Amino acid sequence: MVMINVEEIRKDFPILNREINNNRLIYFDNAATSQKPKQVIDGIKYFYENINANPIRSIHTLAAESTQAYNDAREKVARFINAEPEEIIFTRNATESINLVSFALPLKQGDTVLTTYMEHHSNLLPWLRLKDRGVKVDLVNVDENDELDMSRYDELTKDVRLVTVTHVSNVTGTINDVDKIVRRAHENGSLALIDAAQSIPHMKFDVKKTGADFVAFSGHKMLGPFGIGVLYARKDAEKSLSPFLTGGEMIKDVKLSRIVYENAPALFEAGTQNIEGAYGLGLAVDYLSKIGMENIETYEKDLTQYLYNKAKGLKNVEVYSGKSRNFMGIFSFNVKGLHSHDTAYLLDKKGIAVRSGFHCAQPLIEDKLKQPGAARASLYLYNTREEVDKFIDELGSIAEKYGR
Amino acid sequence: MEDEKFYELIDVYRNPPNKGKLEDFDVSEEGYSSTCSDRFTVYIKFDGNKIKKSSFDGVGCVISTISASRLCDALVGKTAEEAQSMTIEDIKKLIGVDQISISRTKCATIALETVKNALSKDHMKA
Known part of the structure; x- marks a missing residue:
């Protein structure tokens, strides 16, 4: 097994030295957002001290350098997921990427969007809203092992215009067989969208292998800054999208009687963009690539297994994740008799940061779990x-003292 | 909040006074916060223009549950206007803490907000 040098990696993340409530921070809220290495933090400072200008528009040296930085970032992100640069549309985050498709795809009355019970609200609410214009929204079920009812994809009907699914669940850690889902969608003549917000930060993702028409992900969950996200739109699929936001830099020619739009990706990037964010994301991608996504995936799967093994002995703790055959990175739980907020509060007193609540996946947590x-x-x-050891120790004490 | 305080509160949390639907009430309202995953319904019974009794039902964390439970007691004898003027400072006193962190503010105020919404309903304004 190729292992990564975690001690060397940790030196790149200044925040990991922080003390929280007199304890060294243990940051276990990575599905919400990741921490940033100094290469990204310093890089953004470098951008503002050396490159900052409004790209694309002006012809002076700084503007050219800023344009170059923006283009380079697009190329880096494209290479990272084996896409073409023109297929990378910068957005604010995965949520905006999915919303963009929901607005720009000409879905009409009688069309069906097939999503799943496993989704984050960001891959549910944009579709539910289309019900107002007569679009039907169906949900693929989740079984007791936190897995999708894959047989549903063998029964697609012609009205299904779009199949949309999360790659990795942010609640159960389930890794879905998106290659198969995309294949089934395409066999039916449907478009396919993958919410890869929880997968691309943690594993190698190849858009050509998966074949999806649209892939959405967020920069801040993969060591990049907030406010930058990506919508990958396959070249052919891009043509099925109509303009979304309109304004500067998304047009070729503007007469009041006739507007000629730009080609993608510029068509979907109206107004001055988050250049700093794209630049930072490019640096984050450099960082991840240097370590190697296969190595990261192997390391995380091993660490996840280590955590689950240690958690087996915990009393008064219910675990909701890790039941599927293929899962990683997520441990969802409750201390019996405690609200998740209170559990998170008690762990925070020991310096351990975890998420609590519905995780923006209320139908899954309420209806299924x-x-x-x-x-x-x-x-x-x-x-x-060592962090996992401390977490299990502290969780064990909390469960012993307050659980029942 | 110190451990002892939390321990004391968790005891109240497991059997909070004023929990359950009032058999006879004049106004009720549901309040929820998806980030907190808290959901409460409050019930209020008036005697003339003063609150005679109130209760709550639902699921939440220690902070939201205890603030709801103790708020129900604190409402007794107040007019709707007096209840409307209550703030998070009153809630802190009810829970017995000096500080509520920004991430728990919603927990502390969900019951109060729900009561205020209940008391703002059209039929209350008559």
């Missing part, structure tokens, strides 16, 4: 076995 929320520990490449 039948819980009024859950606490969640989520791992990343800088987390260690």
Whole structure:
């Protein structure tokens, strides 16, 4: 097994030295957002001290350098997922990427969008809203092992215009067989969208292998800054999208009687963009690539397994994740008799940061897991076995003292 | 909040006074916060222009549950206007803490907000 040098990696993340409530921070809220290495933090400072200008528009040296930086970032992100640069549309985050498709895809009355019960609200609400114009929204079920009812994809009907699914669940850690889902969608003549917000930061993702028409992900969950996200739109699929936001830099020619639009990706990037964010994301991608996504995935899967093995002995703790055959990175749980907020509060007193609540996946947690929320520990490449040990120890004490 | 305080509160949390639907009430309202995953319904019974009794039902964390439970007691004898003027400072006193962190503010105020919404309903304004 190729292992990564986690101690060296940790030196790149200044925040990991922070003390929280007199304890060294253990950051286990990576599915919400990742921490940033100094290469990204310093890079953004460098951008503002050396390159900053409004790109694309002006011809002076700084503007040219800024344009170059923006283009380079697009190329880096494209290479990272084996896409073409023209297929990379910069957005604010995965949520905006999915919303963009929901607005720009000409879905009409009688069309069906097939999503799933496993989704984050960001891959549910944009579609539910289309019901107002007569678009039908169906949900693929999740079984007791946190897996999708894959047989549903063998029964697609012709009215299904779009099949949309999360690659990795932010609650159960389930890794879905998106290659198969995309294949089934295409066999039916449907478009396919993958919410890869929880997968691209943690594993190698090849858009050509997966074949999806649209892939959405966020920069801030993969060591990049906030406010930058990506919509990958396959070249042919891009043509099925109509303009979304309109304004500067998304047009070739503007007469009041006739507007000639730009080609993608510029068509979908109206107005001055988040150049700093794209630049930072490019640096984050450099960082991840240098370590190697296969290595990161192997390391995280091993660490996840280590955590689950240690958690087996915990009393008064219910675990909701990790039941599927293929999962990673997520440990969702409750201390019996405690609300997840209170569990998270008690862990925070020991310096351990976990998420609590519905995780923006209320239908899954309420309807399927039948819980009024859950606490969640989520791992990343800088987390260690020692941190897992401390987490299990502290969780064990809390469960012993307050659980029942 | 110190451990002892939390321990004391968790005891109240498991059997909070004023929990359950009032058999006879004049106004009720549901309040929820998806980030908190808290959901409460409050019930209020008036005697003339003063609150005679109130209760709550639902699921939440220690902070939201205890603030709801103790708020129900604190409402007794107040007019709707007096209840409307209550703030998070009153809630802190009810829970017995000096500080509520920004991430728990919603927990502390969900019951109060729900009560205020209940008391703002059209039929209350008559």
